[in-house]
Amino acid sequence: MKILVPVKRVVDYNVKIRVKADGSGVELANVKMSMNPFDEISVEEALRLKEAGKAAEVVVVSIGPAKAEETLRTALAMGADRAVLVETDDAVEPLAVAKILKGVAEAEKPGLIIVGKQAIDDDSNQTGQMLSALLGWAQGTFASKIELGEGKAKVTREVDGGLQTIEVKLPAVVTTDLRLNEPRYASLPNIMKAKKKPLDKKSPADFGVDTAPRLKVLKTEEPSGRKAGVKVKSVAELVEKLKTEAGVL
Amino acid sequence: MNFALTDEQQMIVDTVRSFVETEIYPHENEVERTGFVPPELGQEIARKCKEIGFFGCNFPEEVGGAGLDHTSFTLVERELGRGSMALTVFFGRPSGILMGCNDEQREKYLLPAVRGDKFDALAMTEPDAGSDVRGMKCFAKKDGDDWIVNGTKHFISHANIADFVIVFIATGEEQTPRGPKKLITSFLVDRGTPGFEIRDGYNSVSHRGYKNCILTFDDCRLPSSQILGEVHRGFELANDWLYATRLTVAATSVGRARRVFDYALSYAAERKQFGKPIGANQGVSFKLADMITEIDAADLLTLSGAWRLDQGLPSNREIASAKVYATEMLARVTDEAIQIYGGMGLMDDLPLARFWRDARVERIWDGTSEIQRHIISRDLLRPLGA
Numbered sequence: 240m241k242i243l244v245p246v247k248r249v250v251d252y253n254v255k256i257r258v259k260a261d262g263s264g265v266e267l268a269n270v271k272m273s274m275n276p277f278d279e280i281s282v283e284e285a286l287r288l289k290e291a292g293k294a295a296e297v298v299v300v301s302i303g304p305a306k307a308e309e310t311l312r313t314a315l316a317m318g319a320d321r322a323v324l325v326e327t328d329d330a331v332e333p334l335a336v337a338k339i340l341k342g343v344a345e346a347e348k349p350g351l352i353i354v355g356k357q358a359i360d361d362d363s364n365q366t367g368q369m370l371s372a373l374l375g376w377a378q379g380t381f382a383s384k385i386e387l388g389e390g391k392a393k394v395t396r397e398v399d400g401g402l403q404t405i406e407v408k409l410p411a412v413v414t415t416d417l418r419l420n421e422p423r424y425a426s427l428p429n430i431m432k433a434k435k436k437p438l439d440k441k442s443p444a445d446f447g448v449d450t451a452p453r454l455k456v457l458k459t460e461e462p463s464g465r466k467a468g469v470k471v472k473s474v475a476e477l478v479e480k481l482k483t484e485a486g487v488l
Numbered sequence: 489m490n491f492a493l494t495d496e497q498q499m500i501v502d503t504v505r506s507f508v509e510t511e512i513y514p515h516e517n518e519v520e521r522t523g524f525v526p527p528e529l530g531q532e533i534a535r536k537c538k539e540i541g542f543f544g545c546n547f548p549e550e551v552g553g554a555g556l557d558h559t560s561f562t563l564v565e566r567e568l569g570r571g572s573m574a575l576t577v578f579f580g581r582p583s584g585i586l587m588g589c590n591d592e593q594r595e596k597y598l599l600p601a602v603r604g605d606k607f608d609a610l611a612m613t614e615p616d617a618g619s620d621v622r623g624m625k626c627f628a629k630k631d632g633d634d635w636i637v638n639g640t641k642h643f644i645s646h647a648n649i650a651d652f653v654i655v656f657i658a659t660g661e662e663q664t665p666r667g668p669k670k671l672i673t674s675f676l677v678d679r680g681t682p683g684f685e686i687r688d689g690y691n692s693v694s695h696r697g698y699k700n701c702i703l704t705f706d707d708c709r710l711p712s713s714q715i716l717g718e719v720h721r722g723f724e725l726a727n728d729w730l731y732a733t734r735l736t737v738a739a740t741s742v743g744r745a746r747r748v749f750d751y752a753l754s755y756a757a758e759r760k761q762f763g764k765p766i767g768a769n770q771g772v773s774f775k776l777a778d779m780i781t782e783i784d785a786a787d788l789l790t791l792s793g794a795w796r797l798d799q800g801l802p803s804n805r806e807i808a809s810a811k812v813y814a815t816e817m818l819a820r821v822t823d824e825a826i827q828i829y830g831g832m833g834l835m836d837d838l839p840l841a842r843f844w845r846d847a848r849v850e851r852i853w854d855g856t857s858e859i860q861r862h863i864i865s866r867d868l869l870r871p872l873g874a
Binding site for chain 1 (some may be wrong): 496498499503506507517536539540541542545554556584
């Protein structure tokens with residue numbers, strides 16, 4: 240079975256985000272970019288399934304500018320077998336991403352698509368769900384555990400108030416949550432091999448997808464700064480304030 | 489001319505940096521406080537390093553290494569320089585001098601060292617023989633096919649975790665135009681060899697937890713088969729490899745300086761006095777400008793030294809320049825970073841004081857700044873007959 244893992248190039252999670260002076264977006268010039276952390280978890284899970292003999296091939300795909308090749312190379316250095324870059328300089332919204340991924344999935348015919356539950360730049364949390372609907376495949380979102388069986392998968396989901404375990408038929412789309420695994424470092428032998436692994440280049444037009452935005456960003460602004468706290472003298476005062484001022488008790 | 493890293497080099501940098509941030513940083517405060525690295529922690533770091541194929545990456549592939557060229561390996565060292573040496577020492581980089589092993593020694597020392605089954609240390613310095621290596625007193629007397637060794641070595645880095653030590657020992661004397669000089673032979677000495685003892689050394693102001701040790705030889709008998717390279721050729725053997733450790737010191741200094749700079753930069757932007765960030769004052773901002781200029785200069789000098797080695801070009805002088813400049817740059821950068829932090833920079837709650845203390849030894853070990861300047865000027869003047 241083949242596993243398809245979409246990965247996104249985003250601003251590194253360590254970078255302190257700055258909003259552009261004109262409010263049109265966030266500053267991306269000279270900012271460190273990395274693989275979306277949830278996608279790293281997806282790559283890791285796919286590799287573990289392959290190492291356990293449950294999958295034969297791990298294919299990674301990224302949609303974005305030419306620089307997204309670096310992100311794909313990182314996934315290849317982690318151990319993925321092959322990469323597809325769907326190159327575009329446009330800002331691609333979740334629906335367009337899902338449509339392109341549908342095209343990639345139809346060409347690649349994976350048995351499973353593992354995708355991060357969201358990207359840490361726009362936090363949309365839409366692509367996996369839209370992709371599953373477009374393909375007409377089952378979905379298991381926010382996975383903290385994935386067990387593959389014959390023609391089906393058991394997915395443990397992180398839901399409000401606990402865990403929910405569902406069984407989905409394959410092929411399926413699974414979106415990953417933070418506690419699924421801890422991604423590995425790229426190993427030195429794999430770093431050396433990454434450049435030699437195949438990387439196909441495509442364009443959104445190859446999949447007949449129009450990436451023109453459906454949404455319009457009106458304004459981007461920084462979250463307001465945290466207000467100074469107050470010191471309380473006793474536990475009793477703390478409880479009192481939690482009741483009367485914070486309203487949480 | 490191309491200053492860009494290759495994709496592989498960039499991934500090596502990213503991986504090592506991420507390793508240092510995740511596996512080293514969280515343990516630094518504890519090591520600093522106790523001056524001690526729990527053995528399990530050291531083994532864990534070594535295990536993870538092996539797992540990702542970086543252990544012994546400075547060695548050629550035919551002996552089990554990754555065959556990194558000097559430039560790539562210097563980048564590895566630079567990124568490791570960000571972390572505490574007491575911990576990064578477990579990110580195995582055995583001494584390159586082990587490539588001088590013969591077939592028999594290869595099985596017993598070289599291959600296990602590259603695999604990470606055995607740790608090595610290297611011993612040259614003595615209480616009365618620092619820069620003057622050929623003035624050493626530790627002496628081996630021939631006895632049949634064996635050698636009887638007596639003497640003391642000190643400042644021997646991380647010998648506490650070593651399974652064997654590469655020791656430089658006088659085996660004779662020769663007359664030179666500058667007086668009598670010792671002939672030196674390099675020996676492989678196993679921990680536990682009768683008459684050989686490894687003891688804790690002194691408490692150093694720099695690199696707490698990264699131990700220096702004292703080695704004593706008391707009628708220690710070593711068979712000739714323990715000789716690394718040839719009899720009386722130890723000094724030449726060492727000189728063939730010592731440039732590499734100098735480059736390592738330069739590279740780690742650059743890495744650490746960048747970490748220090750990140751602290752100074754963000755503090756200058758965030759700390760407000762008189763209603764504005766202190767970085768808005770030229771007195772602070774110009775410090776930052778000078779710091780980054782020097783760091784970049786040291787970085788380029790270091791990488792060009794590595795590049796020269798890769799090209800097979802003469803590099804002794806250039807590497808000495810990188811070593812002296814990078815280590816003195818680190819001293820200035822750590823000092824200015826504390827100045828930017830003010831009093832808070834001196835407190836144990838922040839790592840600034842540690843960086844400042846750690847920087848001090850870099851100008852001393854692996855050839856003092858004065859020795860580096862001697863190497864540089866000799867290289868310039870000797871061809872002119874001066």
